[in-house]
Amino acid sequence: MTAVAEPGIRLRRLDVPAVLKEAGLTALVIFALTFGLVGFETLDVPGGIDINTRFGDVAAAVAFGFVGRIALILLREHRPLPVLALAPLAAAIMLMLLLSETLFGPETGAVLKAFIPFHDPIVLWSLAIVAVFFSIRAALAVRDMSSGLSLEEREERVDRLGARVQRGARLLGPVLLACALVFPFTPFADRQMLDIAISVLTYVMLGWGLNIVVGLAGLLDLGYVAFYAVGAYSFALLATNLDVSFWVALPFAGAMAATAGVLLGFPVLRLRGDYLAIVTLGFGEMIRIILLNWYTFTGGPDGISGIPRPSFFGLADFARNANHGLTFHEMFGIDYASSQRIIFMFYVILAMAMVVNLFTMRIRRLPIGRAWEALREDEIACRSLGINPRNTKLTAFGIGAMFAGFAGSFFASRLGFISPESFTFIESAVILAIVVLGGFGSQIGVVVAAILLIGLPEIFRELQQYRMLAFGMAMVLIMLWRPRGLLAYREPTIRLGGDRKAGS
Amino acid sequence: MSAVDVLPVDFADEIPGGGTELLTVEHLTMRFGGLVAIDDVSFRAANERITAIIGPNGAGKTTVFNCLTGFYKPTVGRLSLHHPKGDVLLERLEGFRTSQSAGVARTFQNIRLFPRMTVLENLIVAQHNKLMRASGYTVFGLFGMKRYRDAEAAAIELARYWLDRTGLVEKADWDAGNLPYGDQRRLEIARAMCTEPVLLCLDEPAAGLNPRESHELNRLLIYVRDEHRIGVLLIEHDMSVVMEISDHIVVLDYGRKISDGTPEQVREDPAVIRAYLGEPEEIEEHVREALKQDDQGGDTTGEGG
Numbered sequence: 131m132t133a134v135a136e137p138g139i140r141l142r143r144l145d146v147p148a149v150l151k152e153a154g155l156t157a158l159v160i161f162a163l164t165f166g167l168v169g170f171e172t173l174d175v176p177g178g179i180d181i182n183t184r185f186g187d188v189a190a191a192v193a194f195g196f197v198g199r200i201a202l203i204l205l206r207e208h209r210p211l212p213v214l215a216l217a218p219l220a221a222a223i224m225l226m227l228l229l230s231e232t233l234f235g236p237e238t239g240a241v242l243k244a245f246i247p248f249h250d251p252i253v254l255w256s257l258a259i260v261a262v263f264f265s266i267r268a269a270l271a272v273r274d275m276s277s278g279l280s281l282e283e284r285e286e287r288v289d290r291l292g293a294r295v296q297r298g299a300r301l302l303g304p305v306l307l308a309c310a311l312v313f314p315f316t317p318f319a320d321r322q323m324l325d326i327a328i329s330v331l332t333y334v335m336l337g338w339g340l341n342i343v344v345g346l347a348g349l350l351d352l353g354y355v356a357f358y359a360v361g362a363y364s365f366a367l368l369a370t371n372l373d374v375s376f377w378v379a380l381p382f383a384g385a386m387a388a389t390a391g392v393l394l395g396f397p398v399l400r401l402r403g404d405y406l407a408i409v410t411l412g413f414g415e416m417i418r419i420i421l422l423n424w425y426t427f428t429g430g431p432d433g434i435s436g437i438p439r440p441s442f443f444g445l446a447d448f449a450r451n452a453n454h455g456l457t458f459h460e461m462f463g464i465d466y467a468s469s470q471r472i473i474f475m476f477y478v479i480l481a482m483a484m485v486v487n488l489f490t491m492r493i494r495r496l497p498i499g500r501a502w503e504a505l506r507e508d509e510i511a512c513r514s515l516g517i518n519p520r521n522t523k524l525t526a527f528g529i530g531a532m533f534a535g536f537a538g539s540f541f542a543s544r545l546g547f548i549s550p551e552s553f554t555f556i557e558s559a560v561i562l563a564i565v566v567l568g569g570f571g572s573q574i575g576v577v578v579a580a581i582l583l584i585g586l587p588e589i590f591r592e593l594q595q596y597r598m599l600a601f602g603m604a605m606v607l608i609m610l611w612r613p614r615g616l617l618a619y620r621e622p623t624i625r626l627g628g629d630r631k632a633g634s
Numbered sequence: 635m636s637a638v639d640v641l642p643v644d645f646a647d648e649i650p651g652g653g654t655e656l657l658t659v660e661h662l663t664m665r666f667g668g669l670v671a672i673d674d675v676s677f678r679a680a681n682e683r684i685t686a687i688i689g690p691n692g693a694g695k696t697t698v699f700n701c702l703t704g705f706y707k708p709t710v711g712r713l714s715l716h717h718p719k720g721d722v723l724l725e726r727l728e729g730f731r732t733s734q735s736a737g738v739a740r741t742f743q744n745i746r747l748f749p750r751m752t753v754l755e756n757l758i759v760a761q762h763n764k765l766m767r768a769s770g771y772t773v774f775g776l777f778g779m780k781r782y783r784d785a786e787a788a789a790i791e792l793a794r795y796w797l798d799r800t801g802l803v804e805k806a807d808w809d810a811g812n813l814p815y816g817d818q819r820r821l822e823i824a825r826a827m828c829t830e831p832v833l834l835c836l837d838e839p840a841a842g843l844n845p846r847e848s849h850e851l852n853r854l855l856i857y858v859r860d861e862h863r864i865g866v867l868l869i870e871h872d873m874s875v876v877m878e879i880s881d882h883i884v885v886l887d888y889g890r891k892i893s894d895g896t897p898e899q900v901r902e903d904p905a906v907i908r909a910y911l912g913e914p915e916e917i918e919e920h921v922r923e924a925l926k927q928d929d930q931g932g933d934t935t936g937e938g939g
Binding site for chain 2: 489496497500501508513515518624625626
């Protein structure tokens with residue numbers, strides 16, 4: 131790495147051959163990567179396969195790599211001015227080309243389109259984003275050079291910002307809740323948006339549940355989806371075999387999941403960190419494979435279908451014509467609409483998620499919650515203070531699993547069909563990503579992360595194939611910039627002399 | 635585990651430094667595989683007295699602590715605590731119970747706070763068991779019952795008292811990890827005291843403190859002894875602390891007890907001086923003897939096993 135240049139220290143002379151060599155090396159790597167992968171494309175043509183060459187794209191990628199690397203070097207060497215001059219220009223040109231048809235009409239647009247270096251608009255968009263990013267970096271660098279802040283001071287400032295956002299979260303929380311409450315009656319809330327909102331809320335609930343285990347108790351659980359599955363299957367089996375309604379089965383599904391959580395907890399009591407993660411991952415897979423192979427009980431890969439939807443608290447059904455008893459629209463004397471059930475489902479998951487949230491906020495201020503956090507910080511110290519680590523860990527596992535069980539029964543009842551397909555490892559990974567991204571232990575962070583990770587990909591479904599790429603990139607960036615999560619500020623559970631503001 | 639019957643030790647009537655018996659350690663032995671960390675150590679510690687355990691590095695002092703506080707199960711030995719509510723055999727207790735039910739609190743050689751919790755939270759966590767009972771094992775607490783709120787207020791009062799004693803009131807809402815080193819040491823003692831122990835075990839509390847802080851520490855420990863009337867067991871290298879505040883000193887060397895008495899007695903004890911400084915002639919003699927045995931192919935050095 132280069133020497134850390136404090137602001138105010140004289141700049142090193144730029145070693146032009148070295149810069150060119152480094153940029154050339156980057157270009158070479160890009161060439162090696164893209165020549166085979168981008169340069170040749172196989173096409174399905176009648177009667178066989180044809181090869182289409184795209185050497186223009188390769189050349190463009192190499193050129194962009196070369197220029198981009200030089201920009202990075204300039205930033206690194208504290209010479210942001212040329213970057214600041216050129217990057218916005220590049221970004222502007224790129225955006226102009228992309229939007230040429232809407233900006234200048236179809237004719238000029240078509241002419242301008244010819245200058246576009248790549249076929250795929252996604253590549254262009256990402257280049258434009260990178261250029262914008264460079265401009266911001268350069269602008270920040272210029273500002274920091276004049277303000278003379280060190281890296282640590284800047285870090286601290288971001289932390290303070292996080293703290294302010296967190297304190298703002300006291301307001302943000304109710305505002306978000308109010309938005310959620312009126313959301314179904316706003317004009318955006320069509321069927322698709324409501325479905326997305328329900329998905330997001332399910333993940334928010336799962337994130338809050340996992341937050342107890344990972345964020346508070348510090349037990350890295352990679353098999354959380356197993357408890358989600360246990361809850362879903364408990365409810366589905368009860369409902370289809372014994373004709374138990376959603377509201378009656380819900381506590382039972384939660385209890386089953388909690389039992390599974392405690393059962394997992396016992397063998398892993400002595401494990402920590404990576405080892406715990408591996409065992410929980412194995413446990414998650416075990417549950418899925420049992421569900422897949424116990425054909426007579428769980429239906430194996432066929433799954434369970436015909437799971438009843440939740441009724442209006444057992445009072446009325448959401449149907450046009452009642453099979454037995456009342457229907458919802460008759461009960462309230464309104465016209466039947468298929469959206470009524472979806473809106474009801476939305477409120478059910480919202481209420482369930484809020485219960486988890488209130489529970490977590492409350493329990494953090496209780497001895498058991500403080501013991502979880504203490505256990506995360508130092509288990510040996512906990513033992514020396516007479517805290518029973520076994521019981522404390524098991525309650526964390528059990529309560530976290532119980533909430534996953536509730537979410538699981540909701541999931542089963544919402545879709546009406548479940549199969550082991552829905553409970554793969556990737557689900558656990560997504561839930562964990564929500565918790566990590568949001569900031570361990572931060573409630574509002576989980577909401578933000580769930581919207582980012584679940585809501586946005588659902589809305590941008592057309593870009594399906596790039597979702598995982600963006601997902602991975604987001605994780606890497608978060609780990610680089612905010613290794614403790616987006617909103618990692620921890621609000622103390624108690625303050626001396628009441629709830630006064632933190633001393634500034 | 636240590637079901638071996640332990641023969642009672644015949645102690646002299648009077649504990650050096652006086653006081654009533656609080657802790658009796660009989661034939662304590664701890665082996666790790668072939669290594670004997672503590673070899674048949676017996677001593678007593680008195681209530682309302684400060685008992686120091688000293689010895690060169692590797693003498694087994696911290697191992698004694700780990701046996702007392704349930705982190706190790708001793709290979710042989712009886713550790714009885716004469717608790718006001720009745721005698722407790724410490725070696726039979728599961729780790730966390732030595733604090734929970736026997737009232738033995740400890741601090742650590744390398745400080746073990748909860749760094750990302752505030753100073754006050756550290757002290758509240760120490761009162762976990764009391765608060766757990768008051769919160770009806772979480773159930774009452776969840777609904778914000780008065781009984782729990784009162785218990786929490788009382789816990790804060792106790793915490794505030796110890797913050798006052800250790801001079802940390804101003805920093806009560808700091809993250810414990812951000813405190814300066816000396817404050818962290820004092821906070822760890824305050825945290826141990828918040829468990830309301832009958833025996834406080836301190837593992838090198840003066841390590842890394844400057845003379846002024848070390849003097850404050852002395853005053854704090856004397857205060858704990860005289861005002862809270864509990865026994866203090868102290869491992870310390872800093873002789874200015876040990877000689878000034880201890881009522882009774884036990885000296886260990888290579889896992890054996892080599893001296894036991896008041897500070898004056900221990901200071902004059904030739905065995906202690908030898909352990910700390912060594913005796914040139916004696917060392918030479920040892921070397922000569924070992925060489926002689928080597929020449930004869932003797933097996934008395936017996937290190938190869």
